[in-house]
Amino acid sequence: MNTRDVAKFFGSKKKLAEALGIQPSAVTMWGDTVPESRQYQIQVLSQGQFRADRKAPGVDE
Secondary structure, three states: OEHHHHHHHHOOHHHHHHHHOOOHHHHHHOOOEOOHHHHHHHHHHOOOOOOOOOOOOOOOO
């Protein structure tokens, strides 16, 4: 999941941070890829527009 694409969907990195309840500086620290732990939150908040890149441990395909 690409940070730039997600921020664009939410309107900005600041608005993305607000949606997640975190500081905008935390989003900046992610770099190009959204951390796995935040990907699941974004998947829910975006109503599936973005999907988490990795599956949870122990989950079969």
